[in-house]
Amino acid sequence: MAKHKKYKEDNSSRSEKTAVKAKKHLGQHFLKDENIARKIGDTLTQTGYTNVIEIGPGMGVLTKYILEKELNVVAMDLDNESIEYLNTTFRLEHAASERKSISFQVLEADFLRYNLDTLFSEEQFAITGNFPYNISSQIVFKTLEHRDRIPEFTGMFQKEVAQRICEKPGSKAYGILSVLTQAFYDAEYLFTVPPGVFNPPPKVDSGVLRLIRKKEYSLPCSEKLLFTVVKTAFGQRRKTLRNSLKTLQLTDTIKALDILNKRPEQLSVEEFIELTLLIEKS
Structure with missing residues (x-):
């Protein structure tokens, strides 16, 4: 435990010197609460997969908790400043540490345009992250397209969007995203995250959810x-x-x-x- 605490202190010290600036056009709001970051990391059940993509790692507050798990980890970000920070702060440390993760790769790429077939051979993989609000629904739709390889999806959205994905019939929030996601996945809203734990703070609450692919995810219809x-x-x-x-x-x-x-x-x-x-x- 002391060793882990020292790692966080060292990382925090470096963060102050080389902090990545959140970019509004990328929808970045960096989580700064360690307890919440750990809780999001723990949403991964590690059932049926040994690989995970983290979308939008930013300064790696969630990344370090994913690296504590026995997983092949790909941290994917469109922001080259974040990529540089992760490479210098996390990838080299991971190589020299006794962390559980099997492998760690930092990838500068746009998830929405990236060919996921090039990752992890043909193996199953999970997706997680603190998703940029402006592309979160598109991330879900791309996940549905690749559901044959994605047994689990967890992460943080704008609260309203997370609730909509998990909503049941009869509500005004129940809509397109609810039906199409739940046709293939069991959706569970896990917990709410207030604005004050981000830098800069968003104007709305956030919500964390988990999607677990149904055993029967092939449809009898078109x-x-x-x-x-x-x-x-x-x-x-x-x-x-x-x-x-x-x-x-x-x-x-x-x-x-x-x-x-x-x-x-x-x-x-x-x-x-x-x-x-x-x-x-x-």
Whole structure:
């Protein structure tokens, strides 16, 4: 424990001298609370994978707790200043330390554009991070595209977005992101993080969640059609499905279904899948 404390003190001392400046255009808000960073690191269950990508590591407050685990770690950031800091502060220290992580790589890259097939061969990997608010939903959608290799996803979002992802039917917060994420993953909202633990502090609370891939994550219907049905339905969420889905040119048989009398937020994920399957067959 004393050794770990010394590491944090040494790292803190260096941070003051070489601190990375948060950049507004990258949506950076650097977490400075060690306890919260450790709690986020502990959201990784390490079940079914030995690899993890950390998105947006910044100055590595979360990185050091991920490195305590028996994982191959890739820290990916678009900010070259953060990359330089992580390389000098973490990568060299990791090589000389007795940390548990199997390997550690710092990668300057845009997650949204990066070819994930080039990482970890064909092995499974998790994703975690303190995600930039301005691209957090896009990160989730890319995760869904690669769900065959991503059994677990954890991290911090703007609280409203995290709650929306985990929301259940019947709520105004329940929407496109809720349905499409929960079609493939079990979503759990874990805890809330206040603005004051960031530098600079955001104007809103943050929320940490965990997604665990379902055992059956292959859909019985067309995935492309499901996305179309869900997005079309919630595009006019105040209308009943009979009205909002008119552009899909439904058959009279489909139009006669009682389910079309409902509004989109009243349908469960399973009902959206069943409706998509019926539309596909018709």
